[in-house]
Amino acid sequence: MGVLIETSTGWGNGMVSGIASYLDDCGESWNVFLEPRGKFEPLHIPKGWNGDGIIARVNNAELAEEILKAGIPCVNVSWYDYGEGTIARCTLDEEESGRLAAKYYLNKKYSYFAYCGSPWRPDYEDLFGRAYSQYLQTAGYTCHTYPAPGIDRQQPWIDQLRQLGTWLTKLPKPCGVLAIDTQTSRQLIDAAKFAELGVPETIAVLAGEHDELASGITRPKLSMLDNAAHSVGYNAAQLLDRIMRGEANRGELVTIKPTNVISKKSTDWTVLSDERLMRALRFVRDNFHHPIQVADLAEQAGISRRLLEQLFDRHLEITPSKQILLVRLDEAKHLLDRSVLAMSEIASRCGFDSPEVMCRAFQRELQLSPTKYRQTRRGG
Template sequence: MKNVIVLIETSTGWGSGMVRGIGTYLDECGEPWNVFLEPRGKFEPLRIPKGWNGDGVIARVNNEELAQDILDAGIPCVNVSWYDFGPGVIARCTLDEEESGRLAARYYLEKKYTNFAYCGSHWRPTFYDDLFGRAYAQYLQSAGFECHIHTASGMSPEQPWIEQIRLLGEWLLTLPKPCAILAIDTQTSRQLIEAAKYVGLGVPDAVAVLAGEYDELASGITRPKLSMLDNAAQSVGYQAAHLLDRILHGEADGSEVVTISPTRVISEQSTDWTVLPDERLVAALRFLRDNFHRPIQVTDLAEHAGTSRRLLEQLFDRFLDVSPSKQIMMVRLDMAKQLLDRSVLPIADIAARCGFDSPEVMCRAFRREITMSPSEYRRSRRAQ
């Protein structure tokens, strides 16, 4: 039996999802690993416990001390963080941070924003190379838009909370409105929302806030609820375990790098704003977001928007270049993808939760739009 230690924070949705993914791999591959796992906080320094002597490590290698522990011990390790410690020696399995930044940019561009900003974190060390924020800004610049950057300089974790909020609030006031803001993590996103309240700015009508990581608990406790990038934690955990297993069997080494594509944005109230010139269209989109799981039709959208079906179709065609019926289907399909990626629910249950008339209808939509069945999609996500 292999002894493997998992050094990942368990206090966040990202960390707990990662652990679930590791467990799913062990269930499927039948490997008899003895896994050492302790509760960990997000900002807790991670180290290999003294006296532990095992065969492999899966860790969020986010500090030099932990990286040196691993290198000194000569233990095979898979790093699941965006920090690149021990390149060529410590293997990596992470979410594609640059594609994640581009995904966030596309999300906001589809909402017709023209003002954009990015907020880094004062919790990150000064040497951290923020490829995520850079990719977001570069994608927007390539589309012809400026991205205002807050590097968190002048802020530190040691500052009182209210002082951090005040500084962020002052920055928010300088931004052109309405502004679409991407934050590096949920902690920073929640601070931005509090800062907006502090200086009297509405969220999302003045500033929209999107978190660069997934944490269902953090979103649920935030008002308005926090939109987040679904960072495929279970897929990363699954593939990290697979990579470590290959290393332990001599089929890979520390030079291996596996990147997982981001899934999608989970929209909640903090980005519930589409910069469109017609409020009827905005009302229809909000109604769809809140009711896609019900058996709604295009006529329901039109009734909620206070217009005729024909006029609503014209508005969708003019400003969104899509029909209302296609939009309903795409919203349901996006939620189905999330559930396939993040849960073990049966296909029939997912179809019902997403508003499809039957599993067969959902299967036809998957094959038509992404050329694979729901089951094939689920397997492809785990195989990334």
């Protein structure tokens, strides 16, 4: 089996890890062809290679034609739909991902929004950005979109920053900006700094893909949509296995739902007029893995518990204890999706008193157990 996926990104690594997990679970002894590849490097079927199946990021027409000509069963894990109906596809739900990003900013009480696509994807029909914009419009807001054709890849780096910085300067503030990927997001942050715009208090930046390395090297650290690379890889391997066994057709489509946003410093701003409430929210973000209580939030905010509860209800329509729970659940979902950690370890890392407490929270909020959640994300 051939894996034609770049290994230079967190997304690619997570995808390959998901494929490996499927092989572990199903007991398959596939001989896997995999080579190191860059994100925008053209991928091809190796000359002389005659395998039984392919999992590939089919991001160009030439690769799609190669696959169809070879007649080898393939699962495309890209948002590109080359070979639609003839090459199976397993990918993150683009439109639901865009809507999740919009909900994230709306929950942070933003009123101004923008979207920036990528000049490195000239043939991509941007359903992700369109869904983000449409959801905001349905909620009564305008989404400012970076004007086509976007950044010229041949431009000097400093000119690209000036161009982006000029656009950011003209946006209403404070503005929540969504970018399609980590590369574009990092460029937005650089452009904001160049234009002397604070991130995140003036311009918040959210990346539409997950890459821990890219986030960690960015200052401020980059918030990212969890694009469930491990789950996509796992389900893609499962789909390919079914196709090779004759149990699925070669044009099948499997979409994986996004789960949450991994919040870092680049969106660490809630558009609220009350600094006391913001101190409480930051405290939850930084300390959810500890056994914190509502009283601890009130102490950090410098107010009584009763006033804190009133502020949460007035501005966020949620209780402080529910806020703590939701942050813990988001981290638990992230670990269940991207790791093989035991339930006891996940519960401990997320601030739950025990695995049983975490299980009850999952049942109450998501109507399924943590084990079932993990199985569902992995096609079980």
